[in-house]
Amino acid sequence: MYTIFNTNTNSNCKYRFILLALFCIFQTAGQSIYQNPKNTIEERVNDLLSKMTLEEKLSQMVNNSPAVERLNIPAYNWWNETLHGVARSPYNVTSYPQAIAMAASWNPASLKTMAEYCAVEGRAIYNDSKKKGKTGIYLGLTYWSPNINIFRDPRWGRGQETYGEDPYLTGNLGSAFVKGLQGNDPVYLNASACAKHFAVHSGPEWSRSTYNAEVSKHDLWDTYLPAFRDLIVDAKVSGVMCAYNQFEGKPCCGNDILMQDILRKQWNFTGYVTSDCGGIGMFWKTHKTHTDKETAASDAVLNGTDCECSSDPTYKALKSAIDKGLLTQESIDNSVRRLLTIRFRLGMFDPDEIVPLGKIDISALESPAHKAHALKMAQESLVLLKNENNLLPLSKKIKKIALVGPNADEKSVMLANYYGYPSHVSTILEGIQSKVGDRLIFEQGLTLVDNKVFKSSYNPKEFCSGKQDGFDASYFQNTKFQGDPQVKRLDKKVDFKWGDGHTIDNKIIIREMSVRWSTDYTPLKSQQVTFSLMGDDHAMLYIDDNKVIDTDLKNSYYTLKAEKGKKYKIVIEYVQFNDNAEVKFDIGIIETLSPEELASRVKDADVIVFAGGISAQLEGESMPVSVDGFKGGDRTHINLPVLQTKTMQALKATGKPIVFINMSGSAMGFQWEAANLPVILQGWYAGQAGGQAIADVLFGDYNPAGRLPVTFYKNVNDLPDFENYSMENRTYRYYKGEPLYSFGYGLSYTHFVYSDLKTPVSVRKGENLAISVQVKNDGEMDGDEVVELYVSHKDAGLKVPIRSLKGFERIHLKRGESKIINFNLNPGDLSIINDEGNTLQPLGSVEISIGGSQPSVAAIKSGAAMSKLVAVTQ
Structure with missing residues (x-):
């Protein structure tokens, strides 16, 4: 059935119409209008709406919509993501390059194919989950992608989620995504796309809940709105997400200019609108433009925000707002009608046999075609910025090549943010090893921001819980370790990556959960050891009841002078609130090398490859990062971390040619590197096949042709203030200075x-x-x-x-x-x-x-x- 419903050929349409006719003849007797697929979607929606009570209608206007059993409306969670592959699900999926990297391909056809494959994998997950009775978050068919905000300033941490700084390029790529994801069936959507964040939104992250974006009418219509118009008017995107910030003094989700005049009247948008998550609550909590929940909720609905995404919805106050006369039931009907229309267009009330992709199963996940396309897109995304004296491509017969740097053997850098878990992620180390084997010397040498490199020496025999090696694990379906654990078991090691919605022994759902692991550590020899703990959300490490690590999002370390044979009580606590869940405990040593010491280890190589840059651990959405150059997920400048430049200076002093691979989701101002190194390759966050793709380019198995979708400035000194939304002296369209590398730039091995x-x-x-x-x-x-x-x-x-x-x-x-x-x-x-x-x-x-x-x-x-x-x- 996968091949039958994976295309939209005439024969397949005929096949479905035959099934539909048979279904209508044999199955629809005595059904209500809304239950009969032979009726139009408009007729079906109006019929169902007429049967719903006000309370039932209101219950459907939040992302986590409960079932209405008496009308056979299944529970549904609207929140799902597929920015560059289906994200955050409990299944292994194909992970493509980050959006900014796909934009660097300048290839709408590739992006459209990627979106088609995402629709297939998303349907497979939805179908499988439905069979198992699961209706939670990240299992649905309404994807809150793509992000088509204009990447107007390189300091914005979420710019990596966009298609760059140009409205025309963004509109073309975003439209290709929408058409690929939604399909072209005359009745049904393969999946629902959502253009976000409407509108005039691109940081800073740290003030998004309070700032007011003010722009000229010229900039509004010349820069900020064209891509949205392309997706809404031309590509017929079915969903729109409004932004957190204010626009001209009104929160975007309750803004009559954006939501009523432009979106609904001028562009005649008939799809649904969702708030960004928690955005309606910001009306009265942080923006202070509304006095209470009732005025906030009613204003959002009156201006066309149909669905509120929130774990504590302000829309709970809608009934009270109606009672106070702030809005009418007609406004509620308008919103619920749009929401139901999307669900009918997705085939959620119809038999699988007549819905495109309705019979897709999980065998479609990570199919060979999907994985091959992830590699193709990674190859297409790579931008060769400098290739002095044609140093690249390298010969595969090279005698000795050295690989150093913080991103050389790092899988997470390839996945960026808003990602799903593929079965395998190729690193740059793996990619180069596949070309030259043991002629490669690898020394990481430094992290993104310092030279403290953790090297694991984990020995499971040193960790024993009771009679067995491992950790006593207690899993709780709450974030406070309250009550009796729902799951108790032995975990051999604490090293987990769970997608949101994954289950532990079919009893614990990975969402708002906590875990406590306990064991005894008995070292086999006396030595100084370092404990490493990474927790995506919140993780804590206790040694003999003393808290020694308390961390969010990133790796933290604690060093202990361990005595041979002494028993140390180890307790790890992890709290997960939402999204993916990741936690890893390890033990080893911290190696600290100066740049000169690192250079001396690799000086005998014929070529030195430095894999550096930054990662989504430093730049991203509203992140608690306080490292020099980074603030709340955004950046305060665009320089490389200082230690990386000092390291490359030491490597250059060896006299050996240096190949610099920069991994980032945003423009970098590496002026010294551009002036002094022979090769610079922009690697972005290249997805599951990123390491292989980079190696293919380095050794000439792929001829690079990527182009920059953003301007690489020398520094931010010539740019306006980050919170200034004027386009004056921003992006290639208005920047009057001399860039480091210009928008649209990229080299090839040919001419x-x-x-x-x-x-x-x-x-x-x-x-x-x-x-x-x-x-x-x-x-x-x-x-x-x-x-x-x-x-x-x-x-x-x-x-x-x-x-x-x-x-x-x-x-x-x-x-x-x-x-x-x-x-x-x-x-x-x-x-x-x-x-x-x-x-x-x-x-x-x-x-x-x-x-x-x-x-x-x-x-x-x-x-x-x-x-x-x-x-x-x-």
Whole structure:
């Protein structure tokens, strides 16, 4: 059945219509209108709505919606995520590169395929969970992805979740995601996508519950809204999530300008809107724009927020708000109607046989095609920023290669945030080893921010609980270790990664739970040992009843002078509130090397690869991080951690060539590295196949062609304040300075030449502009090229971008092959936004530039880009 329902061919449609007809004949006698699939969804929704009480309707307006058994409405949790693969579920799934990395591929087709595969895996999880009677969080079909906010400032920690700084690129990639995830069936959705966060939202994380985003009408319609319009009006996304912050003095989820005028009236959006989680409570708790729960809840509903995501919903006050006359039942009906419509479109009230993907089972998870696509997308995402003297690709016959750095053997850096658990994650170490075997020297040498490297020496024979090696484990279905544990068992080791909703012995659900592990540690020799504890949420370590570690999110260490034969009581406590659950206990030593000592260990290598950068442990959503350069998940500057630069300086002093692989979800200002190292490869957070993909590029098994979806600035000194939402001097469209690496930039192992750019001398206002150019692979290797088209208005007489991306296509050319690339710009592509936020097409000269990057004098001289002026006439 997987192959039957995995496509939308005519034969499959006929097959489903036959099933539907048979079902209607034999199964629908005596059913209500809403239970009969032969009726339209609108008829079915209205019928069901008419049968519901007010209390039943209100119960459906929160993310964790209970069942209405008398009407056969199953319980449903609206909250699910598939940013770059199905996230946080209790199943092993395929994990693709982080969103910003997929954007670097500049390949909507690849992203659409990825989303199609996510819909398949999501359906498999939903179908399997439904059979088992599970309806919890991260098991549903309403995915709160993609994040199409504009990555306007490199300091925003959640920028990694976006498709970059450009509205046109973001709109194209986001639309591909929506179409892939939702499918094109005329009745049913494969899954529901959700465009977030609407609107004018991109940090800071630390003040998102209080700040008021103020922007000009020009910036609103020129930068912040175009991608949302693409997804809502053109791609027909079925869901929208409103943002935490205020816009022009009103919280976004209760904002009449955004939610009523623009979203519902101008764009005619008919789908559902959910709040960001906890966002409605912020109306009266932190924004202080509303006096109480009733006014907050009613204002959100009146402005079209249909579903509140919260563990303590403000929407509990809706009945009281109705009683006080703050809103009517008609407003409630409007919201519940939209919510029910989505559930009917997802086939939740119909037999599996007539629903696309309705029979998919978990054998579809991590299928060979899905895993192959994860590798393909990782390869496509990699951006070669520098390759002095063509050092890359490296020879596989290299005598000795050294790999050092904090991200060299780190799996978590590949998964980024909002991730699911694949069965296997390839690291850079594993990838390079697959190419050169034992000719590789590996020395981690440092962590992301210091040189204290933990090396495990865990011996299970030193840990004994009672008569057996291991830990006595007590699992509680609460976060306070209260009452009797629901599960008691022996765990051989404390090293777990659980998806939200996973169960422990079918008794404990991984959500708002706690675990206590107890054992005795008896060292086999006297020595100084270090205990390591990592807990994603909250973890504590006690030794002889003394708390020695109390940590959130990151690894913490405690060193003990252990005596041979002495028994130490060890207790580990872990508390998990939501999302994925991760906890790991280990014992070993801390090795501390100076940069010079590390360099001396690898100085005999022919090439030294440094895998550094940062990770989602430092940048992300509202995180308790207090490391230099980072604040609450955001960044205070964009420099590499100082120790990494000092280490690469010491490595360079060996005289050996250095290959720098930067892992990050945001732009980095590595000025010293750009000036002094021969090779820089931007690795992003590349997903489960990231290590293999990076090794493929290093050794020439894949020719890189990724392009930056963001500007890499030298530093943040030239940028406006982070909380200033003006686009003045931000992104390539308005930045007046000299970037370190520009938006759209990326190198290849081959060379492409542009010629024969054809455009008319003039075009009449309101007409399309046809453009063509010839691209030739003039180098020595087959490879991909990203053809980028920019429009620049030379004499508009108004504030306009320096240039704007208005077309792109990723193509593959064999060595010596040529291809004609055609673009057809419509009047909208040739238009600008005036100070009042209105669209107009000015007369005068328009510069059309095409190349493998933004136009420059050097690019044009080398044949890597071309430009022409076209006159727009009346």
